[in-house]
Amino acid sequence: MEYLTTAEFAEKWKVSQRRVAIYCKEGRIDGAVLKGRTWLIPESTKKPEDPRRVRKSGQ
Numbered sequence: 930m931e932y933l934t935t936a937e938f939a940e941k942w943k944v945s946q947r948r949v950a951i952y953c954k955e956g957r958i959d960g961a962v963l964k965g966r967t968w969l970i971p972e973s974t975k976k977p978e979d980p981r982r983v984r985k986s987g988q
Contacts, residue, residue, distance in 0.1 A: 932962075932969040942976045952977055 933941075935949040942949070953961040953968040960971040 931972040933972050935968050935970070938970055938974070944976075944979075948979075 935946045938949045939946040952958050957977040962969050
């Protein structure tokens with residue numbers, strides 16, 4: 930299995946590296962492992978939904 934870093938996923942998903950690290954820390958990315966100070970994420974991982982962009986129903 931190939932792994933990519935938060936920097937590589939940030940570029941791929943068009944978000945900040947910090948946002949990818951937060952996804953990892955919150956457990957929202959399956960298979961992400963912390964190796965030292967670097968998150969390693971499986972290459973085939975799909976981008977999780979951003980909770981800040983959820984629309985409230987009825988508005």
